[in-house]
Amino acid sequence: MHIQVAVAKIGKYAASESGDTLEMIERPHGGLSLVLADGQRSGRAAKTISNLVTSKAIALLADGVRDGAAARATHDYLYTNRGGKVSATLNIVSVDMVTGTLVLSRNSHCPVIVQTGADSQCLLDAPAPPIGVQRATKPQIAELPLQLDMVAAIYTDGIQGAGERRGSQMDVPALVAELYNRTYGAEQVAQPIADELLAEALRRDEGRPRDDMSVLVVAVVRHAPDEVRRLHASFPIPPLHRPQPGS
Amino acid sequence: MHIQVAVAKIGKYAASESGDTLEMIERPHGGLSLVLADGQRSGRAAKTISNLVTSKAIALLADGVRDGAAARATHDYLYTNRGGKVSATLNIVSVDMVTGTLVLSRNSHCPVIVQTGADSQCLLDAPAPPIGVQRATKPQIAELPLQLDMVAAIYTDGIQGAGERRGSQMDVPALVAELYNRTYGAEQVAQPIADELLAEALRRDEGRPRDDMSVLVVAVVRHAPDEVRRLHASFPIPPLHRPQPGS
Numbered sequence: 001m002h003i004q005v006a007v008a009k010i011g012k013y014a015a016s017e018s019g020d021t022l023e024m025i026e027r028p029h030g031g032l033s034l035v036l037a038d039g040q041r042s043g044r045a046a047k048t049i050s051n052l053v054t055s056k057a058i059a060l061l062a063d064g065v066r067d068g069a070a071a072r073a074t075h076d077y078l079y080t081n082r083g084g085k086v087s088a089t090l091n092i093v094s095v096d097m098v099t100g101t102l103v104l105s106r107n108s109h110c111p112v113i114v115q116t117g118a119d120s121q122c123l124l125d126a127p128a129p130p131i132g133v134q135r136a137t138k139p140q141i142a143e144l145p146l147q148l149d150m151v152a153a154i155y156t157d158g159i160q161g162a163g164e165r166r167g168s169q170m171d172v173p174a175l176v177a178e179l180y181n182r183t184y185g186a187e188q189v190a191q192p193i194a195d196e197l198l199a200e201a202l203r204r205d206e207g208r209p210r211d212d213m214s215v216l217v218v219a220v221v222r223h224a225p226d227e228v229r230r231l232h233a234s235f236p237i238p239p240l241h242r243p244q245p246g247s
Numbered sequence: 248m249h250i251q252v253a254v255a256k257i258g259k260y261a262a263s264e265s266g267d268t269l270e271m272i273e274r275p276h277g278g279l280s281l282v283l284a285d286g287q288r289s290g291r292a293a294k295t296i297s298n299l300v301t302s303k304a305i306a307l308l309a310d311g312v313r314d315g316a317a318a319r320a321t322h323d324y325l326y327t328n329r330g331g332k333v334s335a336t337l338n339i340v341s342v343d344m345v346t347g348t349l350v351l352s353r354n355s356h357c358p359v360i361v362q363t364g365a366d367s368q369c370l371l372d373a374p375a376p377p378i379g380v381q382r383a384t385k386p387q388i389a390e391l392p393l394q395l396d397m398v399a400a401i402y403t404d405g406i407q408g409a410g411e412r413r414g415s416q417m418d419v420p421a422l423v424a425e426l427y428n429r430t431y432g433a434e435q436v437a438q439p440i441a442d443e444l445l446a447e448a449l450r451r452d453e454g455r456p457r458d459d460m461s462v463l464v465v466a467v468v469r470h471a472p473d474e475v476r477r478l479h480a481s482f483p484i485p486p487l488h489r490p491q492p493g494s
Binding site: 010226228232238 | 248255269272305344437438467471474480482485488
């Protein structure tokens, strides 16, 4: 039995960089945590905020701090550091090997979708204010036992709002259910779901994302090729930074 | 033009967990850093050390500390924290978008291999003591301009020493050169090189790794499908932690 994690991210069209940041870290007692933050506004300013938020949360999680406490402390840090004037959304997703659970901590108006069977979807959408602006903000937390064929999808604003201007917003939960069925039992589950969610959002925005878009998918799959842990990342070099031919 | 990063890791045979830790983080000014540490001995004790080392290095890099200073500070931290009694190897690999370079910082007896063409290989193997035991340890650092078709391979002890007992050690640099030519111009470069290096090491140890094995490969490739940043991770759930059917 394997855990698969997939992330697909793109920045707002014509912005210097994405204001969303995603970081991953091993949990000191086993398993891993993923932290996704969307900084207020876009471009450089948003990036600085989301970097600040994820690096604080990651440092706490690496020290063994529990997810709920890490989310609260990260809020307190941003609130103190920026005088309550800057907000960010924050999702912490942990595969906790000690408890055998998936822990979903959320400070975002975007829901988290958990699919455990063809007709079994759970939408985590209780109100969960962003961090940084209200004094005692706390996260919405769900802790679900890890089970085979479970898929969780987490995403930011840019996905939620894709196509909004043209009145053709996505029904993300319906698309997740469809992709769940399409990838059920396949070797690769997390990656095609993340890729297709992002691709559909891009289509709705006609290829020019109106906001930073990030999708994170975690899947528990049967397919286990071997005992090897693998990580693969790929990202474009921005045109400005590309080495010149022959240089 | 794309950057590809691939990691393949496995723990020592019959050990509770791998004593090697790999973490990745975005650099606040652009690009990313990878930190690979191999803690002294194996199993739980080694894991605690390598976690300590990587989380310190990651926290420093996230704050914008330069790689050489981060490696020195991480040594000082381990040396102070464990009274100079515990050693670890430490590699920091950064794709630095500000300088357009690949920065390779090394405190390990395992060399770093950089291949830039079919017959152009550079072996970074100057003596570089592990961190934690000698008072003023410093890293060996190489900073190379990012260029198309560049591949860097970084690995730990378990790869270097695979097959040693049977007198059939790997010639890692020769294998990297062979894999470089085999994957040249392909869509996927980093992943097959990392996978094959680990697979060959496993074969030399007859499928039962005598030490923790980790391989990290960074490649600069022409193939750029789109502007999306992607991350994919997969890892086995240890038998003990597998959910029971029907539970």
